[in-house]
Amino acid sequence: MLAPFLIMLREGIEAALVTGIIASYLKQTGRGAFLPVIWVGVLLAVALSLFAGAALQLMAAEFPQKAQELFEAIIGFVAVVVLVSMVFWMRRAARSIKGELHGAIDAAMRAPNGATWALIGMTFFAVGREGLESVFFLLAVFQQSPGAVAPAGALLGVLVAVALGYALYRGGIRLDLKRFFRWTGIFILVVAAGLAAASLRSLHEAGVWNVLQARVYDLSDTLPVSSVLGTVLSGVFNYQEAPTVGEAGLYVLFLVVTLTLFLKPERPAFLRPAVSGTEKG
Template sequence: MLANFLIGLREGLEAALVIGILVAYLVRIERRDMLRHVWLGVGIATAVSLGFGALLTLGPQGLTFEAQEIIGGSLSIVAVGLITWMIFWMGKTARHLKGHLEGQLDKAIAVGGGAVVTMSLLAVGREGLETSLFLWAGIQSAGSSTAPILGATLGLLAAIALGYVIYRGAVKINLRTFFQWTGVFLVVVAGGVLAYGVHDLQEAGVLPGLDTLAFDVSATISSGSVLGTVLKGVFNFSPATTVLEALAWTLYVVPTMWFFVRTAFRTPQAPARATISPVPTKDVPATSAA
């Protein structure tokens, strides 16, 4: 539940910040006539994201077990790729997001209302599709419990509320720090989703090694225990983990975490001060007194 709550919070806050920046900018430049185009784009993006989530949930039903496992495993791996790109992109550009969006909106306004709809649709829709896919993968890997769905819903609601109070100026948060530390957590979560995807493909017979275990701690941490449920819900930990799952988790989490910490936590370099060189003076010939 915690993992899906944080995914919903982070992804929802990104979308809320995008909307808030677009709306605030139009109000500031006194182009309120364009607000309806922004909200139209947001509405379309929301509908597309919900439809995508429904397709992911209902689409595989009726297929064979192997086909469902192949689809689930493949989409889980795709979700890990998207969330990894998003983590690095936001960690790098969080400080410049406002200027980037305002520049894109200026260009769209110059073209017309349709361009503003398209611009807001793409900006918010990207976040929505990423959220749908990664939340779907997280909920699938957590099993049939309703806790992941509840956590994701609470995260999205908290993101909407937080985005609103930030827009109103009631709360100020350090977005760079927020995206840094949630990025660290999501790298670990994504590693668990990747391992789950690998396991699905092993069950479908696409990948080998389903019966070759790296470790089995079921006697100590059973899947039905409180600790097992928490580890499964947060990190997608499986008491009986195959060698290929453990290898995929390690090869993803270790280098990804190393690169993310190096890039996202790097102190921004202060702009170099301009140095003023002394202006060379020409030798002025001495004048003799008359």
Template sequence: MFANYLIGLREGLEAGLVVCILVAYLVRTGNRSKLPPIWLGVGIAVALSLSVGAVLQFGSAQLTFEAQEMLGGTLSIIAVALVTWMVFWMRRTARHLKAELHGKLDQALAIGTGALVATAFLAVGREGLETALFVWSAVQATDDGSRPLVGAVLGLATAVVLGWLFYRGALRINLAKFFTWTGALLVVVAAGVLAYGVHDLQEASILPGLDNRLFDISATIPPDSWYGTLLKGIFNFQPNPSVLQATFWALYLAPVLTLFLRPDRPDRPDRPDRTTATSATSPTAQAD
């Protein structure tokens, strides 16, 4: 449940900050009348994300066992690739995100209403589709009833509240540190989802070695115990992984986490101070 809460919070807050920047910029530049197209684009993006999640959940139930495992394994690997790209993209571009969105919004204002809808849809839709795919993969990996979905919904709800507080200027946090630590946790979660995807592909007989176990500590950490459930819910922990699962887990986690937590290179003197873009000021204040 915690892992899915983290996914919902992280992805939801990214989308929420984008919306805050777009809305604040329109309000500050005297274009409040252009807000409805922005909300229309956001609404379409949310509806599309929910539709994709529903198709994945209910459509996969109609497949054979082998097809379900193949689909689950393939989508889990795709979800890991998307989330990995997303956390590195946000780490690299967060300092320039506001200026980039303002530029796109100026172009959309010059073109017309349709461009405003498209700008909001593309900005939010990417996060929404990533969230739908990764949450679905994580829910399948934990196999813990409705609790993972509840966790994701709670995370999204928390992100909405935080986004509103940012916009109102009532909340100030260090966004750079927030995205760094949540990104690192997401990398750990993604490693577990990747191992689950490998397991699914093994069950679909696409990858070998399903019965070649690296270890089996099911007697020490029973999967149905409270601590076994907790470890599985947070880290997708499996007490009897195959050698191939553990290999993929380690080969992903070690280099990706190392690269992600590697300190940035110092900015050159002729570049703007990046702390201005990653400071904890509200989007409303930054839109001046």
């Protein structure tokens, strides 16, 4: 429940942050009459995400067992790519997203007879991106963790994100977004590592991946997945009681590479070498 909750909380806050920036700028610049247009874009994006999720789920239900395992593996790896891109995109864009959105709004308002459609498109693509990212992650998680716990966590995360987003827009709370995105980013990369290992296991069950199948360890007697702690670790970090060499190797390699890149300090702009011509004399 914790993993779906935190990831949907982060996705929801990202969408709410973008929507809030657009709404605040419209209000500050005397364009409040366009605020209802934003909700049209949000609702269209939500509808697209729900439709995409339902279509993928129905399509998977028609597959035979081996094909279902392969489909789960593909969805899992897509979810891993989506989660990693989300984490690194926000790390890179956090500093400039406000200014870029303000510039895009000004450009949209200058469009002849197209301001409404331009604003709908901005909101639709911003929220739709987060929604489609969520669809792939939730499909992967629901396939790995059947039952009502994961959907309940995801729904709770969305509800909390909506409440926090509204409070941020109204100015009722102050949230250290840099710290929030940093710590949730680390957690998401750990979750993505577990999804990658689980997807590799699905490839094996589909008959596609059949190497590195020796067991690294076997804790089925000490800490089985069926125990309370094992269930929690499995739901949050995709813990396996007897992982293979391939699964454990992918998990460790994934974390080493992504966490090293994510935690690497960014070079300040004034330290970056300027591009200039050389003088000859």
